[in-house]
Amino acid sequence: MKYFDIDLNLNEDDIALRDAARQFAEQEIRPVAKLLDQMTAEEGIAEDSPLWPLLGKAYALGYHKILLPERFGGLELTPLQANIVMEELGWGSFGLGVLLAVVSFPFYFVCLSNNEELIEKFVKPYCNCTDGSIRGCWAITEPEHGSDVLAIGDECFTSPSMKGNVKAVLDGDEWVINGQKSAWVSGGTISTHALLYVQIDQSKGFAGNGTCIVPLDLPGVSKGKPLEKMGQRDLNQGEIYFDDVRIPKEYMMVEPDMYVLMLDSCLALANLCMASWSTGLSRAAYEEALNYTKERIQGGRPLIEHYTTKQRLFEMFARVETQRAVTRAAIKLNFSIMPPHPEYSFVAKTQSTEMAFKNTHDAIQLFGGNGLTREYAVEKLFRDARSTLIEDGNNEALARHGGDVLMKTYPRN
Ligand SMILES: Cc1cc2nc3c(=O)[nH]c(=O)nc-3n(C[C@H](O)[C@H](O)[C@H](O)COP(=O)(O)OP(=O)(O)OC[C@H]3O[C@@H](n4cnc5c(N)ncnc54)[C@H](O)[C@@H]3O)c2cc1C
Structure with missing residues (x-):
């Protein structure tokens, strides 16, 4: 299911990137994520794990260098494009979306160091890697x-x-x-x-x-x-x-x-990635619920024809749109200025992850008992979403840090 993008200014490149990422997420990421979810953690990284061919395909397509500059071999996406691609990867699987970004973190920071020797030694081989072997x-x-x-x-x-x-x-x-x-x-x-x-x-x-x-x-x-x-x-x-x-x-x-400046910048970056993947995760839950409620009959009619279901689905849709809007605004800001304003990244992360969690919760409710079984995707989405409230900073800890910024630097000019 393609979503309608209310940003009518997406250019041809943006749309092509979105469609390619969406196809990769649907055809490659989702099936592997489902298999890995049901394996033990040891099996998930064994020699014959489906993780390795997936990483090879992702690297060959350049999804490991979304955040890196073109002059060193990276994709140098615009902030909007980075958001669009990460949303799609997060739609495919939150966990694998994280992995495909975190593999680049040391190399991203070497780029920021501007140390030519380190860039030659570490970043260029990483950007040229097409088999997933440098992580x-x-x-x-x-x-x-x-x-x-x-x-x-x-x-x-x-x-x-x-x-x-x-x-x-x-x-x-x-x-x-x-x-x-x-x-x-x-x-x-x-x-x-x-x-x-x-x-x-x-x-x-x-x-x-x-x-x-x-x-x-x-x-x-x-x-x-x-x-x-x-x-x-x-x-x-x-x-x-x-x-x-x-x-x-x-x-x-x-x-x-x-150090403090670097850590703040790092948190601002990581939490915008979190917000983008969470939008994808939330959208996945909404789409599963929309499809299911069109098919499941109760009271002689599809669930979606019942008033409370329509209302719940609308709230789920509204959360996805809100997540995307706030995340895009924050990513456009903080990927374009140095130092970033971390409080906007924290707004995007805390709100987007809370909304993703609510959407997976609501999806399970709409699936009834079926939603609790491994047969349906919403059960995994719910477990994945729960982790996001803690990941890359507990939401409470980020809110405290954001509150501290408000206390010390507001109003901003
Ligand atoms: C899926 C996932 C992926 C992650 N990936 C990475 C990674 O790639 N690299 C990495 O280094 N780490 C990673 N983390 C770790 C993550 O950043 C930490 O889990 C997070 O910062 C919280 O730390 P903690 O789990 O030790 O909880 P704690 O800090 O022990 O917090 C426990 C509880 O106490 C509360 N609390 C903490 N301090 C205070 C306080 N001063 N006052 C009041 N309440 C407080 C918290 O809000 C929370 O509710 C990941 C975590 C998850 C779940």
Whole structure:
């Protein structure tokens, strides 16, 4: 089912990208997501897993470099196009949509560093990769620190009592890294490179952190078991351990002086991706419900002919349109300015994920008992949507951070 886009200014390229992404999501992502959802986490990354051919196809089409600039081999989509493609991938599967973006995070940040040597070494091979064999991850969450490490503006963030679980110490021309990232790192057990957040100067709390790129084939790196979880089961996750891992000094792209600005920008970017995939997820739930209620007869008529069903479907439709509108507005803003205004990304993420969750909930209600079974897609959509309220920052934590921005910088000029 194609949606009508109320933006009549989409150009031919925008429409072609949307249609191609939609076809890929329908024909390639959905069937694999369904299989992975029903496998164990170990089976999902075994040699014969359907994940690998899917990644190969996605890389061959360039879906791993949506966020990267053209001059280094990326697609350099406009903010609107990035939103359009991510919505379609999220419609196919939220978890695989996340994976296809997170694989690019270390390389995206190397581009921002403007370090030509690092770009040559890391970004160009990644952009040229067409078989899915180079995969990044975003490793920030720690066993003892979830919301803490994102809590810019909170007292705890700058407190010297905040001891990070991963530390880096400069030894001559090399950083030596020790510690552990949590099991929630997306793509953690299958990635070849990490965008790693490390504590450098504990006297500044987490504001004393830095960010580096770490090839994960270095001596001293090991990985945990893939995580078994309720939703987004098609998204591999797991711990990464660092035992005296040495990286050249230049791999530390951000040090404490720039860390807070970088983290805020990173959250602004990641949460716009979350909002875009959530729009797709929400639309998937709405479409499933629309189709089902046209077919299921109760009281002698299709469900959709009953007043309360029409009303519920309209509310679901309204949520999707609202999600898309607010997400596009925020992505157009924050993909175009530096530094971004994170509060708009947080509005998009918190609202879009809450609405996606409501839509999957309503879809299950409209399916009745059938909605609770694995036979129907809405059961997976509901589990996937539940995870989004926690992912890339609990919605409460993002709201607190957004409130802090309002307190300190509003009214904006
Ligand atoms: C599907 C998924 C994918 C993810 N992908 C990644 C990834 O790629 N890389 C990565 O590094 N991490 C990833 N994460 C981790 C994610 O960012 C964290 O789960 C999130 O930041 C919350 O941290 P936590 O789970 O430790 O919860 P906690 O921080 O322990 O929070 C638990 C509860 O306490 C509340 N709370 C926390 N602090 C306060 C406070 N100060 N005051 C009041 N209440 C508070 C929270 O709102 C929440 O309700 C992912 C998570 C999920 C679910």
